[in-house]
Amino acid sequence: MNEILLRSLTPSVLGILVRRGADFAAAEDAVQDALVKAVHVWPADPPRDPKGWLVTVAWHRFLDATRADTARRRREDLLDEEPAPGPAPAVDDTLQLYFLCAHPSLTPSSAVALTLRAVGGLTTRQIAQAYLVPEATMAQRISRAKRTVSGVRFDQPGDVATVLRVLYLVFNEGYSGDVDLAAEAIRLTRQLAAAIDHPEVAGLLALMLLHHARRAARTAPDGSLVTLAEQDRGRWDTESIAEGVEILQAALTRDRLGEFQAQAAIAALHADAPTAGETDWVQIVEWYDELALLTDSPVVWLNRAVAVGEADGPRAGLAALAALDDSLPRHTAVAAYLHECDGDLATAARLYAEAAHQAPNLAERDHLTRRAARLNARRCR
Amino acid sequence: MAKYLLLKHYRGAPAAVNDVPMDRWTPEEISAHVQYMNDFAARLEETGEFVDSKALAPGGMFVRYDGEGRPPITDGPFAETKDLIAGWMVIDVDSYERAIELAGELSAAPGAGGKPIHEWLEVRPFLTHSPTVTECSLK
Structure with missing residues (x-):
């Protein structure tokens, strides 16, 4: 059974349940149950209509749960077994789910968790493993997130920018546990790009593809970091680069530049x-x-100083760096x-050596320590 | 989305405000303290921020390799070791500010007289994995 195919059906199945009148939180639980059941049942007994199967199973789960709930509260609301489908959706259900799961009322970590479960179809355990937290903690994070968005109307238009932020966070988390979050982020962004025609969605997708293409070359067999300049370019995934460049070029012709397109353009120039x-x-x-005009992020100015150093010489780079706040992360490493x-x-x-002490991650710290050690050894010779 | 270690010291941290050793508390005060710690952990699990919590026994050994084919050398326990860790809690939070806020709450655990201990907790960020986008990451 193809797990990716199964999970790709998640948003549309969930959308159908919500359109039928199920509340989002209960519908999401029901769909998750149906996915788990599919994993067990499908290998031996594959359905002819996978999506229809999931809708039916999820809907029955939802009804069972609602009935149990209703009995508890001693209420006798009647529910139709198989209601007519709701009014034709004005906006794509999948897109609405992205908006809901990235709703601005959610913290970044809850938005990420909810997106991976309700849109990505990952289990709570998989998400917990990927983020190295206990499953119980992740379960609570997700159910709190669902409570937070419970009052949000499903058909409310959302802001694509918040969705892109969430997907960018997932992508940058990389790889831990048995879920490849970078690959999952690419899949979810691809799915989003199919649901909405937006140059920044394309820009983010291109950015991800271009960076993902270099993944194999980014680390040495011992796990240490290989800088862009030292990477074996023969190990870059040319297919992924070609796709990223093509998507980016199509987006840029729309003449609605955004930060992700600009970042992707930089990645494309490196790839080129x-x-x-x-x-x-x-x-x-x-x-x-x-990029600086679009975001005014200090990180951009820092990276620009590096680029200036390469384009106009290290003195020019240092002059550009001198204009920046030296408390910025990685300022010392750039210097x-x-x-x-x-x-x-x-x-x-x-x-x-100083930068190594401030490094936010192990690979970077080791890399900076090695650079310091190499220079010290050379100077003592 | 960053992990922090909240480190509790037997020794080595500045003195707490309510600095009465635990063996001078009443049994009820000890129970109240334990309850506070458990409730705190349960609350963090409920907010989706709890990762781990463990306590350590105070007695420990220093151990080191002593060469090929020889058993490791042990030394200690040292009564006067400057820094002695009592236990820790690991949290996974959205911001540094939130980590500080939670450490402040944990430090308010009740001690002698049922009053907050105001003990000093050490807050240490975990080193993370390296981000996928390195040349121009926007944070």
Whole structure:
């Protein structure tokens, strides 16, 4: 049985239940039950109409749960066994689910968890494993999230930007447990791109594909980080790059630039260079300028300083860096790199060591420590 | 979405405001303290922020490798070790501010006289995995 195919049916099945009048939280539980049942039943007895099977099973689960609930409360509301389908949806159900699960009233971590379950069809256990928290904690996070959005009308239009933020967070989480979150984020963004025609959705999809293409080259066999300049470009996934570039180019012709398209353009320029030395840094600086106009994020300015250093020389990069707040994360690491390029190895080694202490993750810390150690060894020789 | 360790010390942290050792509390005060800790963990599970909580026995050994074919060397326990960890809680929260807020609440656990201990807890961020997008991550 194809688990991805099964999970891809999640949003439309859930949408149908909600259209029939089920409340979102109960419908979501019912669909999750139906998915679990499908995993057990389908291998031996595959249905002819998988989606119809899921709708029927989920609807019965919903009715059973509602009846139990009703009995508890000693109420006798009658429910139709198989109601007529609700009014034809004005907006695509799948799209509405994305909006609901990324609703601005949710915290980022709850939006992520709810999206992975209600749109992605992952189980609570899988999501808990991916985020390295106990299953009970993840179950509570999801049920709280459902309570938070319970008052939101399903047909309310949402903001694509909030959905994109959530998908970006999922993508950046990478890989842990038995779920490949980066691949799942790509799948969900692809599905979103099919539901809505929006250049930034395309931009995010392109960005993900371009970064995902380099994944195999990003880490050495021992798990250490390989910088972009040192990566074996032969190990980049050219198919993924080609698809990303094509999607990006189509989006850019719409002339509605956004931050994800700009980020993807930078990633595409890196992907386009046969060797690190042939990278078109001048154009990359121009894209960072665009990006800075769109977001004014200090992180963008920091990365721009690196690009300026490559395009116009390390002194120019250091001048650009001097204008920025030195408390920014990775500011010290960037300074170390630019000083190294400038030939000031003593300063670079000291700054690399300092940056290693501030590194937010293990791979980066080890990488910066190695850079410092290498420069120190060279200077002592 | 970041994990933090809330570290509780037997020794090594600055003195608490209500700094009466636990063996001088009444049994009821001890029960109230334990209850507070359990309730706190249960509440964090309910908010979807709880990861783990463990207590450590105070007596411990230092151990080190002593060369090929030789048993490891042990030393201690040392009564005067400067820093002694009593236990920890791991939380998974949306922000640094939330981690500080929760540590503050945990530090309010009742001690002698049923009053908050105001003990100093150490808050340490976990090192994370490296993000997929590195050249231009927007955070």
